[in-house]
Amino acid sequence: MGTRREHGGSAAARLLAGLNEPQREAVSHQDGPLLILAGPGSGKTRVVTHRAAYLASTVTDPRHILAITFTNKAAREMQERIAALEAADGMTVSTFHAFCARLLRQYADRAGMSRNFTILDREDRRKAIKQAVERSDLSPTNWSPAAVEAVISNAKNEMLTADAFALSAHDWRRNTIARIYKVYEKLLAGLEGLDFDDLLMRVAALLEEDDELRERLEDRFRYVLVDEYQDTNAAQYKIARLLTQERQNLCATGDPDQSIYGWRGADISNILHFERDYPQAKVVRLEQNYRSTQKILAAADALIAVNVHRKAKTLWTSNDPGPAIRVFDCEDEREEAAMIAREIGSAVADGADPNGIAVFYRVNSLSRVLEEALLQDGVRYQIARGVEFYNRKEIKDVLAYLRVLVNPSDEISLLRIINTPPRGIGSTTVQRIVERARAGNVRVFDVLTGGGDLSDLGRSADRARQFGQLLRELAALVERDAPTALDKVMGRSGLRAMYSGEEDMDDSPARNLDELLNAAVVFHESHPDGTVVDWLEHAALISDVDAVKDESGRVTLMTLHAAKGLEFDRVYVVGLEDGLLPFRRQHDECDEEEERRLLFVGMTRAKRRLTMSHARFRMIRGVAERTVRSPFLDELPGDELEWSGPAPSRNSRKRSRGDVDRGRLPEDIARWEVGILVRHPVCGLGRVMGFSRGPRRTHVDVLFKSGERKNWVLEFSDLTRVEFDEVG
């Protein structure tokens, strides 16, 4: 004991060395709630890892520590960094979703569910919702599955069950969705499936209801750490609170200025009210930035200061001023991409490390033109799109087989593979099989494998029987490890043969299948005891950034959302245009402050060089559209910015045949809204009664003083905005 303490004592001292005062306070805090408000680049990860190691070497055993991160990649890195401090053995580091999925499998009986539940991906979920709409005798045309899905997802994030949602629904639309929600839940139960939101909601509910389990878990996880606390939703908040009910050892870290997931139910007030929730809380502020240059920090700080709903904080750095922040003013997206690609290319040629270079954009669709330009210039790149791989048809096909073997109730997967590869079971036959299952109140799987009489299926009966036989044969593979099961399924199902057609392409289906097998092998190596179920779960919960490799020797492309928590020497943020960043959809009010935080996150990823760009024309859905510069650019301190010239031919560019005159929006378009006063050279003064920003046309409905009312396309009108006090 004595030696251990002594050992612990010196280890503890080592863990505090080289930290600044607030960092040290955070690391050495032991029992009781702790809130670490960590500005960008303030050494949060270091603090968190050191604190975990510190706790492990002073007051507790690592197996009593639970750390929740935002992505699997962050979890892996935290684990590695703690391991480097020689204190990680037995610690649990995981995302909320992975943690919950594991818990639900482990305590499936207590949660009243099947241990082998399927986690529905986006596509499955969409399909299930569509089915639910149809089974509710509604038309998917009027009740778009996407919209219904969004409402249900929000409800789940607020922990509203179908019944609770129905009670809270007071208008016709929500009442109808409540009906769909109930049907959807029934459908999920039949599939033995959970969607992403269920993972959280179920665990929150379970912890709330089952005191004994909660106490057991509390005893296991005595110190809980939740990273990116500003992005937790109601269910995650509840889980964190319930897990720390007795000991109150919750350490939350985050930054309200980096809250960027409001649209998915994240509630920024969870972090803002931490001190109210935990009156005993110790609060530590990390405000010294070690990452960025003075100029970058000053610009980011000026931007975020525009937000009104915000707790002010002082970011500072003792780093050098660094080079100026640049803004590229480009003619169109191709020029924007070309400028960036050319610059990156020459930087890399001059010895810059590609791993330290990143390009961020607001929406994934902007990546394509960048890819083309980088390809053209021979710059190697990687895109943060981990999920894309798992969304490919061939991958989903193989995984569907495994999912059916693990969970025969997974009808969505079963119907996916029943005729993949084509085996002569057409839609009519499938329909009959499904009908028969419904009539007999059994699963489709049972109809196929039960050995019952299928002769009423006519000529297809044989095929159906053979498929049932195949499923029975494959069933035993569930016991094998993931790579073995996968390999056998690919072969026996005929998928490998089906996709082995053209193998030349770089991302051909055949290659993807090989890559999938490879992924399973890698998984098996790092999780020797992992089952097929575990691997499927791992695959279901992968995120976009998880695909990013640190030492890839490539430039990285990703969305601004994916960039959270990362850092790069050089950062390019493209598409600083009104409507794109801030992103706006007509008729949908946008949370401009959240958009601003998003840019703040992007800018503060940069260590030394930050470049932003905008294009005057951008192709959107195949048509070039005139853009308006992002108002955010005007919020940055002008003297920190260095504007890089537009192409010389910009103004002299002649309109070629086929080009359409797109008119011109006023410079101050960002400030146009319903209610403002406007002037027209002929009609005089008027007030804007209606205003809609379309992608190509902006319509304004103006009531003039004369009583005349006109509907104009703003791009072609001679309207100008009038300040209220100019009216005179």
Place this chain on the structure above:
DNA sequence: AATATTCCCGTTTTT
């Protein structure tokens, strides 16, 4: 039953 073609719609961010 399987494949080819057309057309129409929506249109962020993600676990």
Place this chain on the structure above:
DNA sequence: CGGGAATATT
């Protein structure tokens, strides 16, 4: 533009 569904063709 791109995916999905409805429609046409073999």
